[in-house]
Amino acid sequence: MPWDGRECYPRRTFLRLAGYGGLTLLGASLWPRRGWAAVDPAAVSRMEIEVCYRTEVKGLPRDATRLHLWMPLPPTSPSQEVHDLTVRSSLPYEMREEALFHNRMVHVESGREPASFTVEARYRVVRHRAAAEPVARAEASAPRYLRLGGRMRLTPEIEAFARHAIGGATDPTQVARRVYDALIDTLTYDKQIAGCGTGDTAWIMKSRRGKCSDYHALYATILRGRGIPVRWEEGFPLPYPSAGAVAEGTLAGDCTGAHCWVSFFDPARGWVPVDVSEGDNHPELRDFFFGQLTANRFQISEGRSITLSPAQGGEPLPELAFAYVEADSIPLIYPANYENFVQFRVVGMETA
């Protein structure tokens, strides 16, 4: 569909909303407009979210000749449905799917002109409170769920930590719970971190702090090291309905604005979702986040060390949450050359 040049939400609307005063929560800039009554987040069974995901390329290196842009699109899964997807681009685009994790994406290829353009995807996500999800053992045992990729390394220090945490447990759920508790008791969620991490497990174990990607990189490494398959899920955090009565906003479009969680495989239960960092950040939900996920999120991709489609020239991406742009196989510089804006509006919520 040709793009009509309109912004996701007209700027005058944002100015009006900004006039209400901004908040910051979990990296989201929020403009309170429609309030929610205080709700137990664990009681929310369904959230419906309108999303406008926009990438603006605003300048290329002077010697750039060939540009590629990849924008991830959210998957449909037992925990979420995606409706009414529309893509708008001032340049031709194609829908692609990479081969390993089957992540979907919009791909745009261009010469050096135009030097600036916009790609925008709009969709509506119905997100359910996630719980264990049946899956065949053969599917969950695929190598991608068991390998230690990127900086996920089992060092002697991590091995010692795991042995102490797991003790004599052998049941996958019991092992997973013991590691979950040990990490929450050991790591500190570091809100000071403003930069971009790699999920280097040796660094995490030594420094004993980090953000969601650190918690889950270490969690996945320990479980996979015990032969328990782990699925990595990347997405976006939305405000807690009881936290600030906020129903819409814009998430930071750089590496700091995303969230991640994992599912481990128990043959008796299937994929069991776990959010270790949120379990640490919300002690009142510690038991909940082992086996369930609140609905105030949506998934955008699966896996780590991702090779896009068509393959990018640079390294595999540690995670895929934000649009990625290269010129002649060299990543453009964020935000100097391009910017992402992930706008959301919660339009429905049910409790049960």
Place this chain on the structure above:
Amino acid sequence: MSAARTRWFAPLLLAFLFAGGVAAAAEASGARVATVGEPPPLFALQDEEGQVHRLADLLGAPIILYFTQNMCHYCTQVIGFLKQAHAAYAGQGLTILTLNVWADSPTYIRRYREQFGLPFVMLRGKERQLLLDYEVNYVPIIVFIGRDRRIHRIFDHYILPADFDASVREIVEDK
């Protein structure tokens, strides 16, 4: 110095899985990692012209090492601090080395320097030993090295302007 790191011991690090690498090899610096109060791990890395910059040759002057990569939004704010420090203290011998930990080609470096008009060197930092020696997980990382050839401060991924200014003054003015 709330965000400063203190290094206690050398970790048992296995192989990084970063593929590829730059043409210039990092100089072996022993088993230790960057530690406040200790001499910095040494390296020799290329700039976009292929010129090799050896940290060992620069020691004795105040030095800032700045680790970054292309998708780090916050890093671009620190560039402003670095430019101010360069303008104020280059005449007093301050040397700034920026290291792009993703960069593996001259074009990669040149584009970054041109984008921000960097008046100081950027090196091809996609080098396994360098990442091990400086324990690069998050970027930015900013390392302040004094005239005494020792690391005075290390900040990882967040620095307040006041802390940056104090750290620069410390390494420049400490004779």
